[in-house]
Amino acid sequence: MPGPAIEFRGVSFARPGRPRVLDHFSLTVASGEVLALVGRSGAGKSTLLKLVNRLLLPDEGAVFVEDRDTREWEPIALRRNVGYVMQDVGLFPHMSVADNVAVVPRLAGWSAERIVSRVRELLELVGLPGEELASRWPDELSGGQRKRVGVARALAVDPPVLLMDEPFGALDPLTRAELHAEFRRIQSRLHKTVIIVTHDMGEAFALADRVGVLDDGALIANDSASAVAQSTDPRVRRLLDAVPVIPTSASLSGTPRSASLSGERSTP
């Protein structure tokens, strides 16, 4: 049993002049595990991810990535080990799809042939095969395609850890369900350590092995999806009740979500 891939130990964080978003927050994520953190907007979810790849440093406590404090990591090396899929994807508008995916391999000094074959492999992995698509500009893509490119880019140098900030937000329900299925397929092959933050409990259930609920800078639930689904905590219930009609979205995404909610969660 490997140690935790990511660990928050008593982390507090506040932006200057603002109230604390995290207050003595602790959490561990095992290697190869998919953890979804759910909370309403402003609950500190994005902050939490930025503490992992050292876009931010904690005021108190420490974040460990592969048993090393993020303060001790060389930031660039840390970020090469941590793929980051951003909320608004953040594709570089002046680069083609292929060049966007190739950014980190190029920074890492890979040879041109290796980059070309890796880009092809990645675009196939995320379901965007073909030369034509690879040469397009980001603004010529649909929302769903952009998210896929974002995932491909984050996976480019095969980092063991993947951070996803509202990765499939702002999509129509069908595309979203497709991408959820796609994510599970990719994860079943790659076994990354993944933290997904989302405000959508439905998305958390669709993607994660474990669901944490963030409220007021603290974890108020942290358990398997089925256990969280049965929580009686009113703060958790509020988030659960916000999930739209579950059977419909479950049939769309093609997973036995109703079964998982009743406790017989099947691992994809």
Add this chain to the structure above:
Amino acid sequence: MTRLFSFWLSHRAELANLFGQHVLLVAGSTMIAVALGVPLGIFSARRPRLASPLMAVASIVQTVPSLAMFGFLLPVPFIGGVGARAALVVLILYGLLPIVRTTIAGLRGIDPSIREAGVAMGMTPRQLLRQVELPLAAPVILAGVRVSVTIGIGTATIGSTVGALTLGTPIFDGLAGNKIPYVVQGAVLVALFAILTDLIFAGLERRLRPAG
């Protein structure tokens, strides 16, 4: 019209020389203004407290009429006086502001999430600047260079008052000697030069757009 052409023909060697001098002056001053203005813009885009006083000074420089500016520089040793060097200095001073301003605007206009993506992917500040920020700001900076060149072409004309040889030379000679053909041919050539240059920049900007 035919008189104009025959005038051009009979004076073509002289005019070509003046035109060449004019182009050299504008090209040289623009290159120096870009070489100074872009780094200055990058530097001050990150330091808002420095940016506003800098822009204020630059704007004040811009309000000084160019004729007065040449006058001010007359007694200044080395950079001032008469001739092409003084004209070059004035052109650089005028050309700097639009370039600094658009460099700041171009860099500030970049979506912060794009910058953050670069940092999160492990780019050093230098890599971020070269691979992301400057390419994205390039169309805006180019617009500044375009303005600066246009100002330069006009100001270089005035530069002939301090003895720089430019297309302004026949204009001012003509005005002094009451020879209208001199004035007209100089003015028409300057105007053509300005329009042509502007068209070239418009083309350049169009080429940059789809990528930015």
